Amino acid sequence: SNKHTFVMIKPDGVERGDVGNIISRFENKGLELQNMKLMHISRDLAKKHYQEHKEKPFFNELIDYITSGPVIVMIWEGENAISAVRFLMGATDPQKAEPGSIRGDMALSITKNIVHGSDSEESAQREINLFFK
């Protein structure tokens, strides 16, 4: 449903020590943390997660990066959680993300863009199942 979304703090976010800051932003908004774990994603899982990008020129770079170190995966709950999280994250390209958003404040590169959040109800359900079931 629209009440739950999947969020990943990517390897550079974990490595730089931005986990607390990112979680605080979601908590301050009023979203509720439902589940969370630290994990190192296998290449197989990474390819499943990003299957819709498999024909893109940046696919290999994306898989190399997302498997390069531990990530934090989370389920957040709240009214319109999917769009709330996407708004807090800012545009996919940090160069275009508004100051005040997570990517606008904390990232420079479209590959190392700190966080991932589901873009639709369908992908939220798919990603939650992939990482938590």
Ligand code: CMP
């Ligand atoms: P994410 O929200 O995790 O979903 C797909 C990811 O692909 C995206 O964030 C970016 O990190 C990455 N991505 C999207 N477009 C490009 C691009 N043009 N070049 C490199 N990486 C990209």
